[in-house]
Amino acid sequence: MQRRQFLVASGLGFAGMRFGTPTSAAPRKKISPSRKPAKSTILFFLCGGASHLDLWDLKPNAPSDYRGPFQPIETSAPGVRLSEHLPMLAKQAHHLALVNSVGATVNTNDHHAGYYHNLTGHIPDQSFVTKGNNRTPQPDDWPYMGSVVASRRPSHPNLPNAISLPHMPSRAPYTRPGQFAARLGVEHDPMYIHGSNEEPLKLRGPAMSLEGEITVDRLTERMSLLKQLDSARRQFDEFANIAAMNQNQKRALSLLLSSQSTSAFDLEQETPAMLERYGKTINGMSLLAARRLVEAEVPFITVFWKGDLNRLGKKCKSAGSWDTHGNNFKCLKEDLLPEFDRAYSALIEDLADRGLLDETLVLVTSEMGRKPKIGDPRSGGTSGAGRDHWTHCLTDVLAGGGIQGGQTFGASDRYGEFPLKSPVTPGDITHTVYHAMGIHDLMAYDKLDRPYHLLENSKPLTALF
Template sequence: MPAPLFSAKLSRRAFIAASTVGFAGLRFGTSASGASGAAPSPARKKPAKSTIVFFLCGGASHIDMWDMKPDAPAEYRGEFDPTRTSAPEIQLCEHLPLLAKQAHHLAVVNGVTDGGQATGDHHAGYYYNLTGHAPDETFKQQGNDRRPYPTDWPYMGCVVGSKRPAHPKLPKVITLPHKPSKLPYTRPGQFAGRLGMEHDPFYLSGSMETPLQFSAPALTLDASITPARMTDRQALLNTLDGLRRGIDTDASVRNHLIQHEKAFSLLSSSSTTRAFDVASEPAEVCERYGKTINGTSMLMARRLVEAGVPFVTVFWKENEAIASKCKSAGGWDTHANNFNCLKDYLLGEFDRALSALIEDLAQKGLLDDTLVLVTSEMGRKPKIGDPRSGGKSGAGRDHWTACMSVLMAGGGVRGGQVYGRTDAHGEYPAEMPISPADVTKTVYHAMGIDDLTAYDMQGRPYNLLDDGRPLLQLF
């Protein structure tokens, strides 16, 4: 059983108070030097400065969105028609009209497959597509009960953060508007794992009810510690010294304090407040992104890369109000009523948010410096009719890990292209099967990261991702 995060004798007040100080002088992390053991891929002349990952929680239906099969039998092609876009090579779903106007910036990558290495569960899908590493036996044994382990392979964003110099004011890796999924079933793959907790993402939280307001749980501070007291660091250290002596020997708490040490500089920085204040955007900009939690999260992502944050992840926030209609958690896991759930609830919000981000980045001259990746944990089964929702009459699509698509834009990726091809039913790659490791390596390539060396606790080097190859043809 893993050690608890808190000692039984440690009060919450003492923990939060002590967690704001005391580790500034320690050094953490892996070395960025050393050979990776693999021949480096050709470096981009101008590596991207930032990446935004938009993760569609639940498993987005590739065959209903951007790998459509209008000539397939009705039980495969579904109810939607493809529509023309600003790029002759690309066809998108008719319910993505705003994104269709931005297609000249997009690269649609079809035929991403798990190669039979995943389990079909959400946990395994998250892990594979976020880290580039195939799920191990524990995923097969535990399914969606599998917890994040300290020995897990790290999220690609955490790898990028570990290789980038410190930002002067902000965290290098930020995730919003939530941490999937609800405790205790937190999805593996979104953390730093074996790289160490100091490389974990910094989380911003948002809600459906107040989409223009974001909070940072790690910035919670005991009410007795005022900003004035916090600026007097030495006095604060003296005040809390006794508390810290009682907890420094608890390794699990010690690791957790690393994250809270980051909060100290953030709390005292006016630039942090400005970067997180999405409500200060002009009304017309907020309207363009959509005044929903997923829309404002994309707007926040643009603000963060504009402020120089290297890696931002937006996990689609599920709407629990539609869960029963779709036999899902309220996201893209459309086990039932697939077409109505997509048309009435999901595609419109997604279309507005993503198209606004790409348009905004392009207008601000940030798109070539910012890679945008849209991905998910799996695709949907091309043949309509999930047994869990009444079969054909339920009009749902089941999990499908044998084939999915991802979108890329910016970061040196050539827009207006389709890469990869699937069979006539959208079930399997027809050529060039692409693995999640290939997609992850492509992100690293776009960010100019060829050396994937890290060091274990004994100082021994290892490679953070042996598998995969960057999709150089996209650039």
């Protein structure tokens, strides 16, 4: 087995040693017996900045240069209305809680800061203002919410506690901050599973199978030799780094020797009808894999929406995802919303049918909403029919994990520009995820054993439960 593959399998690739120093996690508090915590969370992140005004928070009474052509429709939940282009999801609305008042103070109004804020729950620091999209992940960043959950759950016997798929946003060197464990320690970084638009059923874990003439016995022998080398090396290296390396080596070995590691991503085991229900796209198949990982009891799974630059880049004036600077309404109606509607409604329906929704929290969010006033100067202004970035207001959608479905929480103003009623922050949403997962003690310790709080100045939205 190649050394490079072994390191990548352990999660030590790009998302590895450069993004944090190992720390010790604080002990977990006992959970209140009033509600069982969720066993898993699926985060569905709509990369690019999905238009809250055209999916969840339509404004049919706003002026035409704000509201756009889409109309709201009734759903399975009285009072909850969705875009007319989400008909399959409308039948599952009784499971959904829409939070229409998520606001932010990110004055950069760009992707990097939006990712960081909504993935960690922390307001981006001044470096995001000065560096913009050149602001790369840093060792002292606040940790990704998935890494926090991973650190507070017992280690999975065969798989990492946090898994992200089908890609790592965005292409290097512009990797988005906020998706790594950072100061919490690289041992809590997610493992990345990769897929492509061309072969959506082939989700590839990094070196999750033995190659060439390497057998299980030979791999075990090599691990024995590696332990001897590690013992000789300890006197020269910092202990904390060696401890992290050893933990990741153990994780890699578990991945390689366990049949569960590969079977969890084998979508060919699903029926043709199930594949068709999710839709044979990379995003649909990633959500189906997420359901399989829930069944395998992985605590935190993230699906980062994968765009299609070749097909939609020119049409939408973007990287092919939800960053609809141009042709916002055509791109949504003809491409993005049909795929999203099928895949996300399938996930909610599938989890409910299998009795897994009550113990699985599903969160849909994005790095930002879209500017309420139609027209982006970069794509021809009003005639380009695009919506620009807008970090000041967006809608998050939660389901399962103890959430009471069929409700709308908070409200934006008449134009959808700013939260108006019951305003909340990305930190409150992150705190709600921790609450659903039964994580109430948010103290951690750095390498000098100094305590720090993982998420101050926020509160869980307990009214949703």
